[in-house]
Amino acid sequence: MSGAALSVDGLTKRFQDIVAADELSLEVAAGSFTAVTGPSGSGKSTLLHLVGAIESADGGSITVDSVEVTALRRKKLSEYRRTVGFVFQRYHLLPALTALDNVIAPVLPFKVGFDKRARARELLDAVGLAGRERALPAQLSGGQQQRVAIARALIGRPKLLLADEPTGNLDSANGTQILDLLLELRDERGMTVLLATHEQHIAARCDRLIRLADGRLIEDIDLTEGEPPESTLARATQLRL
Ligand SMILES: Nc1ncnc2c1ncn2[C@@H]1O[C@H](COP(=O)(O)OP(=O)(O)OP(=O)(O)O)[C@@H](O)[C@H]1O
Ligand SMILES: [Mg+2]
Known part of the structure; x- marks a missing residue:
């Protein structure tokens, strides 16, 4: 790419x-x-x-x-x-969704040519959050929340x-x-x-x-x-x- x-x-x-x-x-x-x-x-x-x-x-x-x-x-x-991927100062994660679901959120309404959950897992791994897929934003530190937001920004490549x-x-x-x-x-x-x-x-x-x-x-x-x-x-x- x-x-x-x-x-x-x-x-x-x-x-x-x-x-x-x-x-x-x-x-x-x-x-x-x-x-x-x-x-x-x-x-x-x-x-x-x-x-x-x-x-x-x-x-x-x-x-x-x-x-x-x-x-x-x-x-x-x-x-x-x-x-285009966007990352903001205040992360803007959805508080009721897990880290994994936050990463999937931008592509959720769309038909895409890839496995959404598999790619979201791969991205959480790439940002150093393997194992935290099920955490809610409130259970993560600021730096970890920003990592989720970066993974989310990258889901559409x-x-x-x-x-x-x-x-x-x-x-x-x-x-x-x-x-x-x-x-x-x-x-x-x-x-x-x-x-x-x-x-x-x-x-x-x-x-x-x-x-x-x-x-x-x-x-x-x-x-x-x-x-x-x-x-x-x-x-x-x-x-x-
Ligand atoms: N939606 C808006 N309505 C009215 N004025 C706006 C709006 N968005 C930005 N501005 C004005 O446009 C100018 C540029 O704002 P901008 O947010 O791009 O600056 P910035 O460099 O990002 O500042 P900061 O470092 O504080 O984030 C400012 O004078 C701001 O008040
Ligand atoms: Mg600004």
């Missing part, structure tokens, strides 16, 4: 008099892992919601592989949404994974483990990842860092280039995160 290439061109989104995306243009390579940073209100979540077609744009275009997402309507749009502050509710050790897991899953499964974060130690470990301010792209750094830093902290300091 390979990741999707993403192309954003002149993307604009307004909320009354607020311009949350201001003619934003961006190319994201297939299989890359990009950190989206910037202060609160800079438009990070808006960008992820527009790319995932949770919200619709007021102008500009989003193209994923050869599909112009901003031109899709109804059936095609819901088909597209099913090819997305080519694009959008993670909005996935480590924002976790302490730094658990946050680092979640990032390690996402990097490992990207390496194994090849999906393209966009990850919004405020945290320097998280952003510094991605392939690329883009910084937004007032809905505009103000910085774009390739972190795979040049001398490797002595440590993640050195890189974060170097990047003035």
Whole structure:
């Protein structure tokens, strides 16, 4: 499986008099892992919601592989949404469902060409939760709940994974483990990842860092280039995160 290439061109989104995306243009390579940073209100979540077609744009275009997402309507749009995985800061698990059923939930209403339970088990295993299939969210730690949410995001084999502050509710050790897991899953499964974060130690470990301010792209750094830093902290300091 390979990741999707993403192309954003002149993307604009307004909320009354607020311009949350201001003619934003961006190319994201297939299989890359990009950190989206910037202060609160800079438009990070808006960008992820527009790319995932949770919200619709007021102008500009989003193209994923050869599909112009901003031109899709109804059936095609819901088909597209099913090819995108979302991970949120607050996990958003259904409290009455077991870990396994939470992972199956996104594909439950659909006819799919695979065994849903078998794939959900395989994913819970991949995120380190083998044996916890029957646990309810309340019986799991925050880091474990986020692992369930990551497994759920991967059930449809997305080519694009959008993670909005996935480590924002976790302490730094658990946050680092979640990032390690996402990097490992990207390496194994090849999906393209966009990850919004405020945290320097998280952003510094991605392939690329883009910084937004007032809905505009103000910085774009390739972190795979040049001398490797002595440590993640050195890189974060170097990047003035
Ligand atoms: N549904 C909405 N209705 C009105 N304004 C909104 C809505 N969603 C976002 N905004 C506004 O758009 C701007 C960008 O918001 P966004 O949530 O994308 O920022 P963010 O960078 O994700 O911030 P944070 O770091 O706090 O999550 C903000 O000014 C916000 O108030
Ligand atoms: Mg946000």
